Amino acid sequence: MKFHKLPGTLALLSVLAAAPGCKDFYDVNVSPLAPTKAELFSLLPVTQVAMATSLGDSPSGMSQYTMALMQQLANSRNIGTFNQNGDAFSNEWSSLYTDMLINNQQIITQGTTEQSWTYVGIAQIQRAFVFSQMVDLWGSIPYSQALQGGTIATPRFDSDAAIYNGGDGIQSLFSLIDEGIGNLAKPAPNTGLARADLIYGGNKVSWTHFGNSLKLKLYNQIRKTRNVTADVTPLLANGSNLIQQFNEDFELNYGTTITPDNRNLGFIADYATPGRENRINPNFYLAMSGNADPRVPYYFFNQASTTNSFSALTQDYALGNFVSVRFGSNGPYASSSNSTIITLPGLYPVGGRYDDGKGGVASASSSIPGTVTGKGVVAQRLHTYFSRKFTEAELQLTVLNDNAAATTALRLAIKASFDKVDYVAGKDGSPLMDPAQVAAYINTALALFNRPGATLDDKLEVLMYEKYVASFGYGVDMYTDFRRTGHPRIKVPGNADPARGVFDDNDPVTVSTGAFPRRLNYPLNDLLVNPNGPQTQDSSPLFWDK
Template sequence: MKIHQICATLALAGTFAVVSGCKDFYAVNVNPLYPTSTTLNTLLPVAQVSMASDLGDNVGGLSQYTMGLMQQLYSTRGIGNFAQTGGSFGGPWSDLYTSMLTNNQIIIDQGTKEAQWGYVGVAQLQKAYVFSQMVDLWGDIPYSEALKGAANLAPRFDKDSDIYNGSADGSIQGLFSLIDEALANLAKAPSNATLNDADLIYKGSLDKWARFGRTLKLKLYNQIRKTNSNATVISQVTPLLNSQLIEEGGDLQLAYSTSISPDNRNPGYVIDYNSNPENHIGRYFYEDMKTKNDPRVRYYFFNQLKDNATTTNQDYINGNFVTVRPGSTGQFTSSASTAAVQTLQGLYPIGGRYDDGNGSTGVPTAKGVAPQRLLTYYARKYTEAELQLMVLNNTAAARAALVEALNASFNKVNTIAAVDGSPVMTTAQINGYINRVATPLSNSGPLDRFDRATNNEDRLEVIMYEKYVASFGYGVDVYTDFRRTHHPQIRVSQQAADPSRGLLPDDGGTLSQGIFPYRFYYPTSDLILNPNSPRTQAPLTSRIFWDR
C-alpha cells in the first residue's frame, strides 16, 4: 500500500476531516467546512500513518524530542539541552488532533452507525493509545470535548487523571473504560475483508488488536501504580497478567517499504541519510553500550568512519565515533564537516546502515524499511518484570520476565536485520552479553547486575536500563518511564543534574539551557485562541499525575 500517496490523494479529494498542517487551536476539532464522512477503509490507514509519524523517530515526531531529552539523540533544535518554548511541539500536537484523532473519531462515529464493530474497536484502541501518550507528555489536554466539530470549537482541557480514570461525575469516559468498550466491540465483530486490506498494522487480525488492548491496559495500570495502593494494583494487573497479551511477532508497529516515488521509507531514515543529517548520537548512550560489549551497537549506530579510523576538528571524538554533545562548550559544534563524519542512527531504529566496519566507503545497504515501533512484546515483558518486582514483590518472577524481555529485545533486532539482509547476532553473542560477568559491576551483563543488587531500586535500575536500550527509536515511553521511576540514570549538563531524580552530572563540558522538564509546553497559539485553555503554561517542574 502506498502510504504517502494515500494521504495525498485523500487530501486532494477533500475526504480529510480537516487540513493536516493547520497549526492553530481550532484544528483540535473537526472543521465543519470539510466533509466528515468517507469510506472507513480509506480513513484507517491515514490515521495509522499519522499516529506512527507524529509519535515516531523523525524530524516532526515526538520520539525524536523525547530521545533528545533522554540523551539518546541530540539535534540543533536543542531539546536535548532542555531548551523548549511554546512553539517547540506545535507540529505534532496539531497533527495528532487534525489528522490522527479527527479521522480516527470519524471511523468510530461512522462505524457505529454502520455497525462496523471491527473498525470501531480498532479506532477506539488507537484513540486510547494516542490520548494516553499525549497525557504522558502534556498532562491536562482537550479530551472529552475535543473532536466534536462545530458543536464545540473551544473544548476544555480535562484533568490528566480524569482522562486516565474517568471523572467522578461520569462526564468523562476514562481510557480504561474506552479500552474495555473497544475490546467488547472487537469481540462482537465479524470478519471484514475491507478491514484486512485497510489495516496497515495487524492486517485486520482482531485477535492481535485485542491482545494489544489488554497489553495497553497493563501498561497504563503500571504507569499509574504509585497513585494506588499495592492491593489495588495487584487486583488490576493480575487478571491481565493471566490473559492473552501481545505475543512475539505481534508488536504494534507500522511497516515501511523501499518505495521512493512515492516515498514510503522510514521517515527518520529519509531525514538522517541525506546531505545534512538531523540527529547526533548521545555520547554516553553509545559509550555505555560499547563498554558493556553490547552486540547491538553495530545495528544501532552507523559510524561513517572505518573501524580504527578517526578524525579531527569535531566536537566529540572517540575513535571512529563522532558526535556533538548537547550544550557543548567546544568550538566545533557547528562544524561544516560534521555531516560527512558524524555517527548516524543505524539499521535498528530507522532502517539505516548496519555498521560493517567499512564506514561510508563500503557498499551502501541502507533501505529505510525498519518499522516504527510503538508498543512491543519486549516492552510488555519489561513491564511485567517491573510489576513482579515492585508490586508483586516476586524477585524470581521479575528475573524470569527480565530474561524473556532481553531475549525478545535481541530477537527484534535480528528480525529487522534479517529483513534487511544484514548479519544477525548469534546465540553465543546474545548470551555472552546477557550473562557477562565483569569488573566493575557496572560493565557486567544484566543478569549479573540484577543478581548482585542488594535492593529493589538497584534491580529496577537494571530492568529500566535494558528497556531504555531496547526502546531506542521510540522515546515517548522512555521519557515517561524515567519520570515515574527515575531510572535508568542518565548524564546531563551539571547545571541540570539532580542525582535524586536519576540525573547524574556529565564531565563538565556542556552547558544546560534549562532544567530537565517534567512535562512539555503547550503550543502558545492554543493558549491564546482557546478561551477554555489554561491561561499560562504549567511550570516545567509541575508533574503529570502519575509522577510521584
C-alpha cells in the first residue's frame, strides 16, 4: 500500500494544522512493500483534496478539459480541439488512483479493523463518487481488482455497466453507497473527524444526504438502460434524506493564504499565472448575454473596460469589452499575446473578480500596482443542491411523467443556482443580483419549458441548458449529461463529426482536429503494460449513452 503526499499548495495547511497529529501529515508516504499505519484523520483530508484537485477546475483537473469539450472554455490544450492522445489525461488518471483512491481504500481497510465506522462510511461514499466519475469519463476501468497492493499488479478493467449495476463478483455503486450509509449509522469513535473532514466536518447526516443524492443522480444517468421507477420513487418521496439547500453542497472549500497558496486552483491558473490558462468560449458568453442572464458579471470578468482598450490585432473574438478566442481557432490572432485584455472566469467559478464594468488587468494580489484581483476562496463544487433539483426535474419529466412536479423541481433548481451565486457574492462583498431580474429570468425559462406544443425533447433542452449554465465551474457531469441526453445543443464546428444534439458553428476560422469524444482515452501505459486491460483505445458510447 502506498500513501501519496500532496503538494503544499494543495494541502490546506491552515485547516490541517489544527488536526491532531498534523506534524505527521507529510509522513504518510511509505514503501508499497512495507506499509505502515497512518492515522485516519491524516488520510481523509489527503483523499478529499486529491479528489477536488483531480476532478475540479484547474490544469490538474478533469473539469477544465470537460468544460472545454462542452464549449464553456476555449482551452489551448489539445482537448480544446477534440484532439486527445493516450497521454492527455494520464496525470489525472494516476492522481485519482494513487493520491485519492489508494489512500481512501486504506481508510476503509484500517477503519474496519479499528471499527471507526464513520470514517469507513465516508470513505465508501467517496469511493463510489470518484469511481462513478471515472466510469462516466473512461468507461471500463480497474475497479473490483484495483487498489489491492501487490496482490493484483494488473487488475482487470470492469465494464461500465457492471460497475454501475454489479454482477460477476463486482459490488455495484449503489450497493457500495448503501453500505457506506449503513456504516455511518453505527456508533463509532470519531477521533479528529470534525477537523479532518474538509467537506462536512464529520456531519454524518450531511454525508447520508449526499449518499442518497448520489444514488438518485446515478439512477437518473442509467434511466435509458432500465426502468428505475421503483428505485427513484422512494428517494424522491422522502426529500428530507437528500441534500438540503446549498449549505449541504458537496464541495471543498479553499483558503486565503498565499504561502502556501491555498486559494482556488482555477483562480491560481487564471489570475496568479500571467499567461492565463483559459479563455471563455464566445458562444457560452453570447448565449448567457442573449438571455439577459443576471449571472453574467459574476461568471466572467472583462479586463478590457471599453472596446478602445485593445487593438484589433491582439484578439481573435471581441464583442464590446468581451475579448476571447474561438474554439479551435486557426485565425491570425489565435495565439497572440492578449493575456492583459482577455475575459477571464469571474467570481462565481473560481473566486475571481466581479465585473463592475471598470475593467483592469487581473493579478494574483491587490498589492501589485495598477492591477485588480479577486480573493480566490470560492469552493470547488462537486455536487450541489441545485444539481440535485435538476436531477429531480429530469426524473419527474422522463421517468415519472409528472410535468407539474418537473416544473416545480425546475423552478427550485434554477432559483437555487441563483441563490448560490448570491451566496458567493455576499461572502465576497460584491453586489447581489436584482431580485426582479432573477424572477423575470426564471419565469421566462419556465414559460419556455411549458410553452404550448413543447415536446419532451423541447422540455429537456430547456432543463439541460439551465443545468449546463448553473454548473459552470464543474465540467464532468456536464459532459456526461450531454452525451446521455444530447442536450443542450452546444455549437461546435461541422468538421467535428459531432454527437447528436450538436449543431454547426459555420465559422471559417474555427476548426476541430478530431471527433467529439464519446469517452476519453486511456493513458498509454495502461494499454501497454496491463494484459488484463483493453489493448486499444475505445471510442464507442458508454452503456448509458443511448
